[in-house]
Amino acid sequence: MAKQKNVLPGFNLSLGYTLLYLSLIVLIPLSAAFIKTTELSLNEFWAVVTAPRVVASYKLTFGASLFGAIINGIFGLLTAWVLVRYTFPGKKIIDALVDLPFALPTAVAGIALTAVYSTNGWIGHWLEQFGIKVAFTPLGVIIALTFIGLPFVVRTIQPVLQDLEAETEEAAASLGANRWQTFSKVIMPTLWPALLTGFALAFARAIGEYGSVIFIAGNVPFVSEITPLIIITKLEQYEYAEATAVAVVMLIISFLLLFSINGLQWWFSRRGTAGH
Numbered sequence: 533m534a535k536q537k538n539v540l541p542g543f544n545l546s547l548g549y550t551l552l553y554l555s556l557i558v559l560i561p562l563s564a565a566f567i568k569t570t571e572l573s574l575n576e577f578w579a580v581v582t583a584p585r586v587v588a589s590y591k592l593t594f595g596a597s598l599f600g601a602i603i604n605g606i607f608g609l610l611t612a613w614v615l616v617r618y619t620f621p622g623k624k625i626i627d628a629l630v631d632l633p634f635a636l637p638t639a640v641a642g643i644a645l646t647a648v649y650s651t652n653g654w655i656g657h658w659l660e661q662f663g664i665k666v667a668f669t670p671l672g673v674i675i676a677l678t679f680i681g682l683p684f685v686v687r688t689i690q691p692v693l694q695d696l697e698a699e700t701e702e703a704a705a706s707l708g709a710n711r712w713q714t715f716s717k718v719i720m721p722t723l724w725p726a727l728l729t730g731f732a733l734a735f736a737r738a739i740g741e742y743g744s745v746i747f748i749a750g751n752v753p754f755v756s757e758i759t760p761l762i763i764i765t766k767l768e769q770y771e772y773a774e775a776t777a778v779a780v781v782m783l784i785i786s787f788l789l790l791f792s793i794n795g796l797q798w799w800f801s802r803r804g805t806a807g808h
Contacts, residue, residue, distance in 0.1 A: 568776040589759040597738035600677035608685025616693040638743025646748045668750030681734030688730035728797040
């Protein structure tokens, strides 16, 4: 039997190019951050990364990113469901609007959100009457991170829903399943891996977000100051080793969280395969 020819180069050459590319783009820059941090002693490193102001920024950055990703997981699933399962006037326009946070410069997004949610903005003025302040608070940070993370969830779930034919739901209903049973036993086992992937992408994107947050956050220390701003501030003050020390902590925490999420995704995929 003749050996099938591949369009791309052989495995060894392709793997070599892949490792070279990943090394140049990902591994070497990340390694440089760790190497730069070694200029600090262990005590100096610990003092930098555990400073009260820095710890407060960790809590806000990771907490707001988590809340934003959870909100996007819920409403991103709903948005994808509407775009796939229903036909209505203006559907293509709404579908295109989902990608707007991808195309919009982050600084423009931050200015727009601040204009809308500030105390004299369209929505902020109305919310202030109920004692809710958005701009220059942690709530504003969550809104900004939710805004930039929505497309990751919708675009990850949408193809899976398109492959999940409506006849599957009709078959479950014909066998006596109610709506909740159909959703929890038939639809969600298929959607869980995609939903977790979208959640992880939105979460990872939110952790490193800077441009759209600094305007609406107000950058008040211990209140609305995010960790990327701490890093930028230290770089502007030529404290490069301290900046990379904070960056390394963010990198390690982000890796551990994403590793856990990917582990859950793998577990749901295995369970779904075993179920079939």
